[in-house]
Amino acid sequence: MSGLPKATGQMLERMVADCRGLAAKAADRLGGRVHLMEVCGTHSHAIARAGIRSLLGEAVRLVSGPGCPVCVTDAGQIDLCLELASRPDTILATFGDMVRVPGSQGTLAETRARGGSVKVVYSPMEAVKAAQEAPDRQVVMAGVGFETTAPTVACMVREADRLGLRNLSLLSAHKVVPPALRALVAAEEVALHGFICPGHVSVVIGSNAYRSIADEYGVPCVVAGFEPADILLAIRMLLQQVVDGDAKVENAYRRAVTPEGNRHAVEAMDSVFAVGEASWRGIGIIPGSGLLLREEWSAYDAMRRFALSAPEGYDHPACHCGEILRGARLPVECPAFGSACTPARPLGPCMVSSEGACAAEHRYQAA
Amino acid sequence: MCLAVPGRVEAIEESVAVVDVGGATVRARLDLCPDAEPGEWVLVHAGFALEKVDEEYAQETLALFAELDEIKAALGQESP
Numbered sequence A: 001m002s003g004l005p006k007a008t009g010q011m012l013e014r015m016v017a018d019c020r021g022l023a024a025k026a027a028d029r030l031g032g033r034v035h036l037m038e039v040c041g042t043h044s045h046a047i048a049r050a051g052i053r054s055l056l057g058e059a060v061r062l063v064s065g066p067g068c069p070v071c072v073t074d075a076g077q078i079d080l081c082l083e084l085a086s087r088p089d090t091i092l093a094t095f096g097d098m099v100r101v102p103g104s105q106g107t108l109a110e111t112r113a114r115g116g117s118v119k120v121v122y123s124p125m126e127a128v129k130a131a132q133e134a135p136d137r138q139v140v141m142a143g144v145g146f147e148t149t150a151p152t153v154a155c156m157v158r159e160a161d162r163l164g165l166r167n168l169s170l171l172s173a174h175k176v177v178p179p180a181l182r183a184l185v186a187a188e189e190v191a192l193h194g195f196i197c198p199g200h201v202s203v204v205i206g207s208n209a210y211r212s213i214a215d216e217y218g219v220p221c222v223v224a225g226f227e228p229a230d231i232l233l234a235i236r237m238l239l240q241q242v243v244d245g246d247a248k249v250e251n252a253y254r255r256a257v258t259p260e261g262n263r264h265a266v267e268a269m270d271s272v273f274a275v276g277e278a279s280w281r282g283i284g285i286i287p288g289s290g291l292l293l294r295e296e297w298s299a300y301d302a303m304r305r306f307a308l309s310a311p312e313g314y315d316h317p318a319c320h321c322g323e324i325l326r327g328a329r330l331p332v333e334c335p336a337f338g339s340a341c342t343p344a345r346p347l348g349p350c351m352v353s354s355e356g357a358c359a360a361e362h363r364y365q366a367a
Numbered sequence B: 001m002c003l004a005v006p007g008r009v010e011a012i013e014e015s016v017a018v019v020d021v022g023g024a025t026v027r028a029r030l031d032l033c034p035d036a037e038p039g040e041w042v043l044v045h046a047g048f049a050l051e052k053v054d055e056e057y058a059q060e061t062l063a064l065f066a067e068l069d070e071i072k073a074a075l076g077q078e079s080p
Helices: A009-030 A041-050 A052-056 A075-086 A108-113 A125-133 A150-162 A177-187 A199-205 A207-217 A228-244 A263-272 A295-300 A321-325 A357-365 B055-075
Strands: A034-038 A060-064 A090-095 A118-121 A138-143 A168-172 A194-197 A221-223 A249-251 A273-280 A284-293 B005-013 B016-021 B024-029 B041-045 B048-053
Touching: A009 A034, A009 A052, A009 A060, A009 A228, A034 A041, A034 A228, A041 A052, A041 A199, A041 A228, A041 A357, A052 A060, A052 A228, A060 A228, A075 A090, A075 A108, A075 A168, A090 A125, A108 A118, A118 A125, A125 A138, A125 A150, A125 A168, A138 A150, A150 A168, A150 A263, A150 A295, A150 B048, A168 A284, A168 A295, A177 A199, A177 A207, A177 A284, A194 A199, A194 A207, A194 A228, A199 A207, A199 A263, A199 B041, A199 B048, A207 A221, A207 A249, A221 A228, A263 A273, A284 A295, A321 A357, B005 B024, B016 B041, B024 B041
Parallel strands: A034 A060, A034 A194, A090 A118, A090 A138, A138 A168, A194 A221, A221 A249
Antiparallel strands: A273 A284, B005 B016, B005 B041, B016 B024, B024 B048, B041 B048
């Protein structure tokens, strides 16, 4: 039970026992292990930290999905960032998580070491400031992230327009979560019996956004918060649904998530972006899962401004991140995990980002 | 990277909130959460207030656990 907060340890222990009891019933009903998928890098981290996977026992196989935005960013998209950062007249602004993720041609950290201009930002509004401060250079924001982050980048684009900034543009690799979940279920590579849905993505899109997955695909969905207690509660609710033969959307993170989500954030996102196809690292093209700048905002599209076309990225041949991101393999089931691939020398994105399933597992494995 | 941290709005200056996040002061734009007011709690992500959260709800999950324990007791299930 190490890793669980002491103050509520006894309560959590009972919760774990409760989950194990339900898991046995659910596995009986299914005639095999219950496969639950979490789709949020912060959940991956919290699950590894609290050791929830082993606490649940053999009846449940808890897999990570494509919940780390940096990890699912196509290698070709990272190659574009490397190219932009290498141009003498350009500054590539990026969230810090991206800096060490390998594309086909290396990382932004390596490009920066060779003299490329990479500016790490906490907020996309820092890219606006960078553009104001360097009027003779082009600033490109590498837009990576799900529905949590996309509205903030949408605000950046609108702010650039309001200020009449002509030297700021966006390279959008933003993605939306529900179409990816539908694609994973439809692919039937792994039988999925429940989704632990991401907490802060759901703050924006609302729990209703998962209804089609429950209603049309018959897979239970529960929105979860980030404490071990939140996650165990969500797992318990999913297992109960499996036992009862239900498939509905439930919300175990009601202190932050409403059924409808945040109207202002959705409006900001919709005003700037339209959905289109996106390439997910390890998964491939998923229709309707990408956020592309709307035609009226195309002046801010870095792809157009620099006449870029997305190169085909490739991953290290020994890297199994693809299978991990699809829930087909756990990090410890990768032959390279902890040997050829470590946080200090990562082969693929899941070992780089602190939210990657492999990095989370590696960090807490020995704890 | 979707992590958002809760903090208490201390003041609002030209549609930017000054937010106390665990003792640290951060500035968060209110574009996505325009009706936040001083004294209220918000989730902060990437320099923006993402949503208001009710401080009282912080206890919600634990209350639910307590409920489940009662259910367990009623079912006569054993604790480990």
